[in-house]
Amino acid sequence: MDLEVYPLDAVMLCAYLFVGRCFLLLDTMGPRRLVVTLSAKPGTSPAELRAIAGDFQNELLSQAVRHRIGVQHHRTRELVLARALFGAAPEVEERPDLDQMLRDLAATGDVPGEHDDFVTDPLGIAVPWEVKHPPADGEAAPADASATPPAPAASDDAGASPGGAGAEAPGGGHRSEPPRS
Amino acid sequence: MTPAARPPRLVAAAPATCAGLRHVGHFRFRRLGSRCLLTTDAGEFGFVTQAELEQLLAGTLPLDAPAREALREMGLLDGGRAAPDTAARIAERKAFLSVGPCLHVLVVTLRCNQRCAYCHASRRPMSTTGVDMTTDVAERAVRVAFQSPAPSLTFEFQGGEPLANLPVVRHAVEVALDLNRSARKRLTFSLVTNLSLMDEDMLAWILDRRLQVCTSLDGPADLHDRIRPLSGGSSHAATVQWMERLNRGYEERGLDPELYHVEALATVTRESLGRGRDIVDEYVRRGLRGLFLRPLNPFGFARRPARRLGYTTDEFLAFYRETLDHVIDLNLRGTDLVERLAGIFLAKILSPTDPNFLDIRSPCGAGIGQIAYGHDGQVFSCDEGRMVHQMGDPIFRLGDLERDGYGDLVESGVVRSLAVASCLEALPGCTDCAYLPYCGTCPVFNYTTQGNIFGRMPDNEKCRLHLGLMDHLFGLLASDDGLDRRRVFERWASSRERPFFRHE
Structure with missing residues (x-):
């Protein structure tokens, strides 16, 4: 396969998902080409192996697209996840x-x-x-603290959001209504 | 939304007639019949014709075009809305991210006296021993829950049948009320029960301690009893009898019956198809104000009878559309009955905030919005994750109350993985979907049906279901047949406080 189309990371992740279904060998063929060889495990018929190969191709596309979307949207994802995980984190004990x-x-x-x-x-x-x-005289004074590069702003800065940290989502945010029994 | 995350704005060459139109704000779109639905990251929406969409993109939308006002309100014209304003609107919609785990599900027993055909809760017969939660485990669970930063906590007691182990429910409630004297959180207790083990003493305590009660009513007696058999009697009769008794109890306390009543849901099986009207009419006959049409799920024991009871997503959607239209028709003629599944989506669509329904949000609530505690003290990301564990796969287990504290549980790799896998903003098939602001994916469902917590949306049945539901709701919102559905939908989307159930 052409590594211009499928990133190596995506190919390897995809191959790893199939280690339980068949034997896989990845090898290079030229600078930007990769060969993936799928071999049948004992008890796998030729038809089943062809089906596995088809699944592999579809999964390869899924992994490649996920990789691409993940790179394109990583900042949004980091912002959302940082806020979500920070929101669930245990409250830090108050400093004395x-x-x-x-x-x-x-x-x-x-x-x-x-x-x-x-x-x-x-x-x-x-x-x-x-x-x-x-x-x-003429020698530069030592740099003072204000010249120190500022720490990066936290991406989940509570003040930036109308909801703010600890704000409760409207409606209380529960699943108990409607019920499940 | 960061600049890097936004697709480049579509810059239109502005002709002389549209001198003000230089840029178009970011939006997603979906064709619905002859109309095109446009949505923004902040969840605003509007409809245009295909011709108007093309004019919008080409920068040739006339100044007197009827669609202009709606597009301007969505922030799509005149260069788009200013970034801080957009950020504030998105933050308002995503306010749930800062809340933390607010739903704590305690599975107080696996025993159940009913043998529901679709049961997903891995029930055990009533004679089974060793499957009840102990008071010690319940107390540990409550103490962990109180370490959540959430200002409001809901404790949901379920099973099995939780009335089979009510002393542990009582103990958990009393511990929670006691802890709350210093914690000062807002507490709600919810009991998910089939009601058939209820007696007057239990009922008096439930009313006294102000527990919400949620039950199952799958339809009229013949349908309900066939799916939910109860040895020695009719489960429908037992459910209805105690629903009415509880509702009478609320009235005896002077509570508004419009607000205070037992909630119920109807699990839809193949036997329900074609009987939507019967189910709705049964709910109206029993005085219920809400109906939740819940599709079967693939967890727990429900997979085994799926061939007999199951259906395709398209079959469910056909049933749902027909039944929902009947519910809407009743509302238009003066009967108040909310279909809850539609209500959840409508609350997202028609309001600037999110109702924080934990199964349908991005990222989903697993571990960051809810925690499930098994009868034996094992802790899971959510109740669905617990069901997968009951099937023999511990992948969604966060830890054990014996060993792990709150921090260990919510900071586990499982929670992080589930959050990443359900963050629609970075998932293929979701990033460019017009329904992204209103949708959610369930990694447990994806894992169970597709073998991966990352859903493969083109053939993901949950995705197909949500698309179908929202297509229908937006189709009704776009309809110009003269029926005032919008008024009904706005009522469904609104929520009213029920302070009787709140402990502060």
Whole structure:
């Protein structure tokens, strides 16, 4: 077969689906051509093998089209699936409120004192790099945080949708009505 | 919808008479008789003639063309709708994506006292032991369900026949109500039962705890009893007797009978074909307000008797069209009766939102909208997946309540695979279908009938069914025979709150 028509990935996926029904061998024949040989398993008649070959051809087309559509629409699919899987994910435990923790700490009286090393900072760990090593005249200042490339926006940004994260679909979204018994 | 995902806009060369028409917004189309249906990603729709479609594409649609107003409302003219507006409309329609698993199906027993010819639930005789859910398993299931981020949870109890193990249902309900004192979710409980094991004590508890009741009524007594035999009596008589008793119970509590009544569905078998009117008339006679004409499915035990009870999709569609037309006719003459399957599609077609019916959405609700808990604590993507497991194939199993927590279950590879396989926006045969905004595929159905969770749409029977249903509904919407079906359809598409069944 012509690999200009059928991508190699599609051919291999298709072949893999048939390993239970017949023996398959994939081999190249020139730079863009591939030969797939189907051989009968014990107990398979010639007519059955021809039917398998026909099914293989149809499945090959299905796989090739799925591959093509998948590439064309992968961004849409990623957006939809990201939102769906994120929407179902377990709720993350609330992060502790740092301010509240500090208030609680202050309330206990166990607050940092002047004798604590991290307050006095004898090694100057808390001194910013720019202060320790100021740039010479004409030398570019170190890049600040704002120049850092921004993190990519989450594709399931809740704020972008009127529904928003956690919003309930209208109607409650259940299948229990109509019933199934 | 990302720019990369949108097909390039069709740029029309605008003649002097159509100076404003430079671009046409993105749409899909399907021919329905002499009309062409156009739909957008956001689910808006309109009809044009073949000539108007060609003019639209060529950029020669006259400024005074009658179709212009509808096309403009769909955002198809004047360069198309602005991207943020389109994105907001699609997000509104897809709001269900952010909800999380809201339906939790507890199979509290496999035992059942009826021997329905099409039973798909892998029933066991009433004397079987070891097939009832224990209170411990039920409690674990409820606790897992409460870890879902969904603000509303529906617990659906089914079997088998759940009344055969009502103590476990009671326990699950009480645990859920208890947990909800701190969780503050909106809870609904639904009991899927044939009603024949009901007694007054059970009924009092069901009414007291405000459980919704859903049952099966396949038609008049002769049809129902032949398909759903009950040893020692008529299953039809038992069902009808307790339906009426429950409905009376709602009335005794001062509830509006228009809103509060037992829901029922009719599973369509070969014996139903040709008897659509009888089935509808039976529903009207019993005072039901809703009818769900459900086709047979290929799961569980229903495959074995398929030769005797089954039919082709075309046969079902012919039956459905004829029966639906009778239901519509009754509505036009003043009888309120909703056909629920049509109602689901109409809610998608006529409203900017999606009703979140988990079997018909993209992606489907398997694992991300619903979870099914087997009697033995095994957990599945959906009830259909559980049925496949009952047939000996564990492919849709997510885990086990003994070992796995909520996160393990919903983040399993099975859930991701099912979501990918049911995302219509990237499936061959679906991406370019005019019905994409309203449709859904079932990977479990695809796997069972075609051997692959990715459906092969050209010969997929579910696809064929949905195409046929929507062809008929859009055909009726496009009809200009003077009948006011639109008013009926808008009522079917709307949903009214039933606060009695809601626990907050």
